[in-house]
Structures are given as C-alpha cells and as structure tokens.
Amino acid sequence: xxxxxxxxxxxxxxxxxxxxxxxxxxxxxxxxxxxxxxxxxxxxxxxxxxxxxxxxxxxxxxxxxxxxxxxxxxxxxxxxxxxxxxxxxxxxxxxxxxxxxxxxxxxxxxxxxxxxxxxxxxxxxxxxxxxxxxxxxxxxxxxxxxxxxxx
Amino acid sequence: xxxxxxxxxxxxxxxxxxxxxxxxxxxxxxxxxxxxxxxxxxxxxxxxxxxxxxxxxxxxxxxxxxxxxxxxxxxxxxxxxxxxxxxxxxxxxxxxxxxxxxxxxxxxxxxxxxxxxxxxxxxxxxxxxxxxxxxxxxxxxxxxxxxxxxx
DNA sequence: TCTGAAATCATACGATG
DNA sequence: CATCGTATGATTTCAGA
Numbered sequence: 069x070x071x072x073x074x075x076x077x078x079x080x081x082x083x084x085x086x087x088x089x090x091x092x093x094x095x096x097x098x099x100x101x102x103x104x105x106x107x108x109x110x111x112x113x114x115x116x117x118x119x120x121x122x123x124x125x126x127x128x129x130x131x132x133x134x135x136x137x138x139x140x141x142x143x144x145x146x147x148x149x150x151x152x153x154x155x156x157x158x159x160x161x162x163x164x165x166x167x168x169x170x171x172x173x174x175x176x177x178x179x180x181x182x183x184x185x186x187x188x189x190x191x192x193x194x195x196x197x198x199x200x201x202x203x204x205x206x207x208x209x210x211x212x213x214x215x216x217x218x219x
Numbered sequence: 220x221x222x223x224x225x226x227x228x229x230x231x232x233x234x235x236x237x238x239x240x241x242x243x244x245x246x247x248x249x250x251x252x253x254x255x256x257x258x259x260x261x262x263x264x265x266x267x268x269x270x271x272x273x274x275x276x277x278x279x280x281x282x283x284x285x286x287x288x289x290x291x292x293x294x295x296x297x298x299x300x301x302x303x304x305x306x307x308x309x310x311x312x313x314x315x316x317x318x319x320x321x322x323x324x325x326x327x328x329x330x331x332x333x334x335x336x337x338x339x340x341x342x343x344x345x346x347x348x349x350x351x352x353x354x355x356x357x358x359x360x361x362x363x364x365x366x367x368x369x370x
Numbered sequence: 371t372c373t374g375a376a377a378t379c380a381t382a383c384g385a386t387g
Numbered sequence: 388c389a390t391c392g393t394a395t396g397a398t399t400t401c402a403g404a
Contacts, residue, residue: 069277069278074278077271077273077278080270080271081270081271081273082268082270083268083269083270084235084236084269084270084271085235085269087397087398087399088398088399089397089398097371097372098371098372098373099372099398099399099400100371100372100373100399100400100401101371101372103399103400104371109277112277113274113277114273114274114277114278115271115272115273115274116271116272116273116274117233117234117271117272118234118235118236118269118270118271118272119231119232119233119234119235119269119270119271119272119362120228120231120232120235120266120267120268120269120270121266121267121268121269121270122228122232122265122266122267122362122363123264123265123266123267124363126220126260126263126264126265127220127225127228127265127363129363132313134313134315134322149358152358152359153358153359158359159359159360159361159362159363160357160359160360160361161357161358161359161360162283162285162354162355162356162357162358163354163355163356163357163358164285164352164353164354164355165352165353165354165355166350166352166353168352170358171285171352171354175363199317201315201316201317201319201322202315202316202317203313203314203315203316203322204313204314204315204316205313205314206311206312206313206314207300207303207304207312207313207314207321208303208304208309208310208311208312209310209311209312210310210311211270211273211310212273212275212278212280212310212326238378238379238380239379239380239381240378240379248390248391249390249391249392250379250380250381250391250392251381251382251389251390251391251392252389252390252391254380254381255389255390256389
C-alpha cells in the first residue's frame with residue numbers, strides 16, 4: 069500500500085468505471101500494472117468491493133435517524149448483533165464508549181416506519197432504554213478515501 | 220423506478236463490475252435494456268456514482284468516533300458547514316434534532332489524531348460544547364440498498 | 371512491471387412490438 | 388417508448404519476457 073495504491077484508490081472512489089488505461093495514465097503505469105495492483109488490493113481486502121452509491125431518496129428512504137441503544141441487563145448481546153445484521157433499516161451499528169451500548173444509524177421511508185422500527189426493537193426485549201435523534205439535513209457524507217492526506 | 224430497477228441496484232451494490240449480460244440474465248432482460256436502465260438511473264441521480272468500498276484500516280484510519288457539536292452562539296453556521304466539507308477526517312456531518320446541533324462521524328489514524336482534530340474545531344471558535352463517543356467495534360456498516368424490502 | 375494477442379465487454383444503431 | 392439483436396470499437400485478461 070504505497071502512494072500509487074492510494075492514488076488508484078482515490079481515482080476508483082471517484083469513479084470505479086474508469087478504464088485501466090485512464091488510471092495508468094494518471095499514475096504513470098501500464099494497464100497491466102494497474103490491473104495487478106487492483107487485483108492485489110481486492111484480494112487483500114483493502115478494496116472490499118466495487119459498488120454503487122445510491123441516493124436513499126430514490127429508494128424511498130427519506131428519513132435518517134440515529135438511535136442510541138442501551139441493552140437490557142438480561143439481553144443476549146450476540147443475539148442482538150445477529151438480529152441487527154438482518155434488519156435492512158439498520159445501515160450501521162457500532163459498539164461505543166460512553167453512556168450507551170450501541171449507536172445505530174437507521175434509514176426508513178417515513179416517521180411511521182421509524183416508529184414501527186423502534187417498536188420492533190422494544191418488542192424483542194433488547195432495550196433497557198433508547199434515544200432517537202432525527203437528521204434534519206446532511207451536510208456531508210463522503211467515502212473514506214476522499215483525499216490522500218489524512219494526517 | 221420499478222422492481223427491476225431495484226433489483227439492478229441491488230446487484231450493482233453487491234458488485235458493480237458485473238457485466239450487463241450477467242445482470243440481464245438475472246432480471247430477464249437484454250443487455251441493451253439493462254444498459255438503458257442504468258443510464259437512466261445515473262442520469263436521474265438515483266445512482267450517484269460507481270465507486271469502491273475501501274477498508275479504512277488499509278488507509279491507516281483505525282479510529283472511528285462520533286462527535287456531537289453544539290455551535291457557539293456567535294458562530295457562522297455556513298462557515299462551519301463549508302469548513303466541514305473540507306476536512307478529510309469528517310466522513311459525515313448531519314444537522315440533527317435534540318440537544319446538539321450537529322453529529323459528525325470522524326475517521327483518523329490514532330487517538331492523538333482525534334485529539335488534534337478536536338483541538339482544531341475548538342481553535343476555530345465554532346464550539347459551544349462537544350461530546351466525543353469512540354467506536355469500540357462496528358457490528359454492521361452496509362450500503363443503503365442492501366435488500367429490496369425496506370418496509 | 372511491461373508488451374502484445376486474445377477474449378470479453380460496453381456502446382451505438384436500426385428494427386420491433 | 389421500452390426493449391431487442393447485431394455490429395463495432397474499447398477494454399479487460401492472460402501469455403511470455
């Protein structure tokens with residue numbers, strides 16, 4: 069993972085449909101060298117996958133919220149984690165420091181959907197308490213490799 | 220945006236390097252029809268871009284934190300938003316309901332970097348107060364279109 | 371890592387329902 | 388108007404050095 073790899077990642081992050089020739093021109097390398105580097109980064113897991121960035125609104129997911137969760141004392145933590153992975157509305161779930169156990173990021177279509185979602189967590193008995201913060205607007209939401217200097 | 224469009228999005232989210240022929244086989248359509256649909260969704264903004272999903276660790280970004288921000292009473296809110304967009308460490312920034320003004324998601328290499336980052340916010344005079352929550356582990360972090368049923 | 375050939379693919383176009 | 392089949396130019400892939 070050298071400077072050239074990082075530059076390739078930055079270029080692919082911008083547009084992963086760029087041709088190998090195009091990328092090669094930007095980093096001063098041949099098509100096959102670039103191809104080999106991408107293959108290696110994909111194999112090592114540095115590049116997790118080639119994907120598309122979708123506008124949530126296009127999928128009818130106009131409501132974004134963060135839900136803080138404190139698990140009930142008798143809750144099965146592993147069962148909670150397994151369940152989280154199966155719920156489409158939960159796009160992120162992090163185990164965090166501070167007064168709460170988990171922070172989840174939730175995307176749903178309407179506030180009614182959000183209410184239903186919160187109800188389903190409660191119904192499963194995972195919750196000791198929770199707090200929901202609704203996003204009014206998003207200032208920025210960028211990929212991890214937006215730039216090359218991250219000092 | 221019908222069922223077939225959503226299926227195409229789901230397939231591209233999994234692997235955007237799939238060939239049009241492959242996708243066409245999955246949705247029962249010709250190469251040209253699939254191509255036209257992808258072109259249309261890209262033009263309309265439903266597909267924002269083709270990109271790669273990068274492992275933050277591969278870029279040396281091993282520390283993830285959420286920072287709650289309450290802007291100072293005399294802070295220039297637009298200046299804050301503009302500044303946020305220029306800081307590589309800030310991967311997300313949302314205007315939220317509740318006791319805080321903004322929730323930011325921050326990725327840095329080390330806790331020292333995190334400390335430096337917090338210092339730079341303070342130095343700019345934006346803050347009335349802030350609270351930092353550090354992520355211990357991430358249970359899930361999926362794309363928005365992971366499935367087709369989001370009811 | 372490069373060059374060059376071979377295979378695969380995306381794209382454009384006219385036709386069809 | 389969306390979809391299709393075909394032709395063509397571009398692109399990825401793979402061999403050998």
